[in-house]
Amino acid sequence: MVTKTEESQVNRLENQVDNGGGGAWEYLCLVRKLKVRRSDKVLKHGLSILNDPKKRSTLGPDEWTLYEQVAVAAMDCHTLDVAKDCIKVLQKKFPESKRVGRLEAMLLEAKGSWAEAEKAYSSLLEENPLDQVIHKRMVAMARAQGNISGAIEWLNKYLEIFMADHDAWRELAEIYASLQMYKQAAFCYEELILSQPTVSLYHLSYADVLYTLGGLENIQTAKKYYSSTVELTGGKNIRALFGICLCSAAIAQLAKGRSKEEKESPELHSLAALALEKDYKQRAPGKLPLLITTLKSLKIS
Known part of the structure; x- marks a missing residue:
């Protein structure tokens, strides 16, 4: 993940190059290093170097890296003739390269x-x-x-x-959730929370999935993860605060006639409701009456 400092550095260099201040190669290297997607700029400034024999000759072996970088950017921009030309140069230089073969397959995909x-x-x-x-x-x-x-x-x-790829787990979770395959989505979020326990988004998404699945046990667990989201975000996640209130009301209904241990304590619900009221007073005072009415409807006793 790119930090704000790194993003600022990319933007500064990009602005410098766009305004004729030089540093095109440094910019392209930084974009490649940080894996930032600036395809239109990479295409423009990469070609300005590749089309100038003097500039290109100063790159040494990095010339081939630039051809690859520009080829991928050209495919992103659907400038397929440019991508094809870059790949041809690389094919001639590296006729048996699997890396070039991958670019050829990517071009077929782009077409x-x-x-x-x-x-x-x-x-x-x-x-x-x-x-x-x-x-x-x-x-x-x-x-x-x-x-x-x-x-x-x-x-x-x-x-x-590649079990440690968090982005892939998240993508799979989101696909499962979109297909209403919530048990499978829950498993993906469990994997994410195990590997990155301090990422509040995973706690929140897991709680959403469990609440959607329903049932007393799932909703009790959802409430715990809404609570951990609130803790991880310093009490500032409105969706998680609402989640606590919704879970509290659902648990109160589902636990009727059950033992004391399974029934809902009103304390966390009250704290979440107070936090929501405080936030609405500051940011959306006109909607405060609607919030109060909504919270009153979520009875837990």
Whole structure:
């Protein structure tokens, strides 16, 4: 994840280059290092170097890295002729390169030649099953074609190998949730929370999924994760505060006739309600009466 300082540095260099202040190569290196997606700028400033023999000759071996960077940017911008030209140069220099083969497959994908691209990717994966980029391209290609079941299958295959990829777990969780496959989504968020326990978004999303699943046990657990979201965000997450109130009301209804241990304590509900009222007084005083009416309707006794 790019920090604010790094983003500021990219923006400053970009502004400098755009205004003729030089530093195009430094800018391209920084964008590549931080994996920032500025495809239109990379295409423009990368070509300005590649099309100038003097500038290009100063790069040494980095010339080929730039051809690759510009090829990918050109595909992003759907300037496929430029991408094709860059790949041809790389093919001539590295005729047996699997990395160039990956670019060729990406170009097929960009053209919408799905079957040919899949065949090319599959061939490359046979030679190197641990190629992370190709696995991700297969997921992206399935999603681009609307093949959600295929995307799920590829994501699961990918996560069997690269279990520590948080972005992939989150993508899979969001796909499952969109398909109302909430138990599977919950499992993904459990994995995320285990690996990154201080990320409040995962606690909140997990709580949302459990609340949607329903049932006393799930809602009791959802309330705990809404509470942990509030704690991790310093009491500033409005959605989590509402979640606590909703869970408290649902637990009160579901636990009727059960033991004292299973019944709902009003303390956390009251604290969440007070925090919501305080926030609305400061930021949306006109909506405060509606909030108070809503909270009153969530009875827990």
